Each structure stands twice: as structure tokens, then as C-alpha cells.
Amino acid sequence: MTGFAALVAACVRCWTRLYTWRMPPAVRDARREEIESDLWESSHDPAITQAELVVQMVMRLTLGLADDLAWRFAQVTVPRHVAFRSVTALGVLCMLLLVAKLSRMTTDVPHLPEPPLAGRQVHRPLPDPPPPPPPPGAGPGWKPSLQYGRTSYSVVTEGPQRVLITQVQPIYPPVAVAGELEGSVLVRGKISEDGRVIDTEVAPAGILGRSALHAVQQWKFDAAASRTMRPALLTVTVRFRRAQ
């Protein structure tokens, strides 16, 4: 057997060891002996050349992989109590994952790590913005159609405080109002050197989250005093509560 044929034969042996691994010794040894015998017979067959031998071994190995695995799995017999426990554990795991997924869909803010306290500016919630002026011809019972979320934010920076120049209030989506959807969302981002809010992320991402994110992305701070300063971190909490 040439070096290449020996290498292919070693691959066949390795694969046989792999798929018979941890099988009952009698079954495992019988299969390994059969393959070993087959390899020996084929390598000592005077009717085929070395090149043909290599091709035969490679093709017989690759074309039989699926059958090897099918044979392996057919040999595995799982006791009924083990199967029952496995199915039960799998069911419980699926339930837990489902509950976790549902809880993430609620509007509560997740417990995200707070930024460091050094250099933090905390801004209390601003008063609600004034309602839009009534349209011309509106009667005395007219109510504004849009409501807004209440924002409070904090900025963590190494340098001087960043002053908020432009603040856009997040609109409380009418669909959420109609669906009585209330809650708080958290928006995180960085303040660039020119005062824009970049690299924003929101949690939880939903209809309220999108509205809050859209508003915060339009905020504008003053420009940074130093170009070497790291970007300031902005954390905005937006609370959406229906007007009583």
C-alpha cells in the first residue's frame, strides 16, 4: 500500500472509530474488525491498482457516511424513563424560554448596568411640553390629539458639562394610547464632538422604543471643548403614561 492509500485507509479507520465510539463493545469490535478485514482484502487484491484502490476507498468511505450514521443511531436504544425525562426537561426549557421572551416584550426597562458616577450630569424630567394650539374654528371642548413621553436624561463626560441645545419630545404614539400601552424605555447613545447623538440603542425596542429613539436622535448638544476628549455618554429615560 502506498503512502496515500495508507493515509486514506487511516481516515477510514478513524471514521469507523468515531461512529462506533461508546457503543457496546461487542457491536463496536465486530464493526471495526469487519472494516479492518475489508481494508486488508482490498489492499491485497491483485486485480486493482494502487490508484484504483485509493479511489475505491475514498468513494466507499464518503458514499457510506449516511449509512454509517443511520446504523449508529439505530443501535442506540434509549430507556423509556430516560426518554420521558429528556422530553419533560425539553418542555420545561421551552416554557422558560417562552416566558423569558414574553417578559422581554413588556415595556419595563431591563436592568442595564448604570454608567459610572464620575462626571455625571443628571437632569430631572422636564415638564410636559405645551399642547399644540387649537386649530382654527375648534370649539371650547377641543383636546389635543397628541401626547408626549416624559424624558429625563443623564450625561457622563470627562470634560465640562454638555449643554442640551435642542430637545425633541418623543411623541406618545396614538396607537399606543388607543391600546392603553404604557411604560418606560431607555435610550443610550454617545454625544459626538459636534453635539449630535450617535450610536443610539433602545430597550425595549417596540412602538414606544422607536418613538423615543426617533426623538432622541434629533437632540443637539453644544460642541465639545476638546477634540481629544472621549465622547460623552447619554442615557435618556422616557416614560409614557396616558393623560388622566
Add this chain to the structure above:
Amino acid sequence: MAICTAAGALRRRGIDEFHGYELAKQLADINDRKLLTAYGTLYRALARLESMGLLESRREDPAVAARENRPGRRLYRLTALAESVVRQSSTPRRRTSVRRRRGEAPA
């Protein structure tokens, strides 16, 4: 069935007991192919036929293998049940071919 047919052909050549590689070569000869049956396919089929009672196998005497300086073989042979199955399956096929040769429609 192809394995039983190949084993029947080996038996007609005077080989009552055969090993896997021998059977793979016989199968390739019957089907006029150069490529032998894959390892997994061949030995899985042999194990299934044995569990169905169509084949029986035994390990070769280790002394024989040691004398010839080779690994021990697992030797298979057809059971009586398999021989009757092969006989039954081959008989109608021959009749059909005769009818076709004569130009008759099969029943």
C-alpha cells in the same frame, strides 16, 4: 435482494461462505460497475439481513487468520429462508423475459 442474489451467485461458484469485500466485488460484477458498494451501505445491509434471518455469520477461526497474517474475517452464508426467497424472486423474472423474447404481453 441484490445481496442475496450476489450471495447465490457466489454459492454457484462453490463459495458457500463469503466475507464483505468478496460480496462487494460480486455485487459490482453483477451490476457491471467498477465502484464497490460503500462500507456503510454494505455492512449496514448485511447486519439488517442477518437480523431478518436471511444471513447468518460467524467469526473466522483466529488461527487461520494468524497463519495467513491478516485480520480475521466475518464470514456470512445464506440461510435456507434466503435461498427460498432468492429462488422465488428469480423464477417469475425468467418467465417474463421469455415472454418478452417471444413478443407476448406480460400477464
